[in-house]
Amino acid sequence: xxxxYSGTTCPYSHRSRFVLFEKGMDFEIRDVxxxxxxxxxxxxxxxxxxxxxxxxxxxxYESNIINEYIDERFPHPQLMPGDPVDxxxxxxxxxxxxxxxxxxxxxxxxxxxxxxxxxxxxxARTHIRDRLTQLAPVFLKNKYMLGENFSMLDVAIAPLxxxxxxxxxxxxxxxxxASSNRPLTALKTWRETFLTVRPSLPASIRxxxxxxxYFML
Numbered sequence: 191x192x193x194x195y196s197g198t199t200c201p202y203s204h205r206s207r208f209v210l211f212e213k214g215m216d217f218e219i220r221d222v223x224x225x226x227x228x229x230x231x232x233x234x235x236x237x238x239x240x241x242x243x244x245x246x247x248x249x250x251y252e253s254n255i256i257n258e259y260i261d262e263r264f265p266h267p268q269l270m271p272g273d274p275v276d277x278x279x280x281x282x283x284x285x286x287x288x289x290x291x292x293x294x295x296x297x298x299x300x301x302x303x304x305x306x307x308x309x310x311x312x313x314a315r316t317h318i319r320d321r322l323t324q325l326a327p328v329f330l331k332n333k334y335m336l337g338e339n340f341s342m343l344d345v346a347i348a349p350l351x352x353x354x355x356x357x358x359x360x361x362x363x364x365x366x367x368a369s370s371n372r373p374l375t376a377l378k379t380w381r382e383t384f385l386t387v388r389p390s391l392p393a394s395i396r397x398x399x400x401x402x403x404y405f406m407l
Contacts, residue, residue: 192217192260195231195242197224201295202253203241204349204394209257211390212345213264254284257342269342280342283335287346294318295350322354322377329380333387340388348391351381 196203294314335343
């Protein structure tokens with residue numbers, strides 16, 4: 191049985207939980223306290239980060255690597271395209287997500303009290319919001335990011351969109367005017383539709399009830 195070491199609020203761990211639920215397979219999730227990580231985490235991952243997937247003698251870390259391995263081990267439903275050209279394009283998009291979106295997510299995950307951190311977080315929120323606004327036309331035209339086919343691209347971005355939701359007072363919640371929210375209407379619609387057609391997403395979220403909100407849609 192696969193064992194996933196997962197941070198309950200970690201968006202990268204959320205990706206891998208999503209894939210495991212999507213595959214409908216047997217697995218075990220072991221919650222990791224991100225503020226007091228056990229020594230075994232560092233022993234399995236020299237970077238001391240989650241998620242970590244363990245299957246017998248195999249130990250994997252980094253969510254995209256973990257998810258692609260799971261997809262190859264359990265190919266139904268297939269999340270990576272079968273065509274090598276399309277698969278390469280998806281991997282390029284995944285890299286873009288990491289550099290243009292999730293690099294700023296890391297800033298929001300930090301809870302340091304150092305001077306200027308609030309400004310850094312607000313800058314990160316603005317960048318994420320602006321980048322998602324650029325992606326909005328994709329969600330207006332398509333059911334999923336690759337059209338009618340649910341893929342690893344949807345898996346990668348879903349935890350981010352889930353956290354962009356209306357929430358009560360939170361470290362993640364930015365004060366955004368109604369006018370600046372309007373361009374994100376398509377993303378909100380996509381998220382609500384997504385929850386109804388992919389039950390694996392809310393199933394994976396229930397393990398992470400303390401997920402914070404980045405900003406309000």
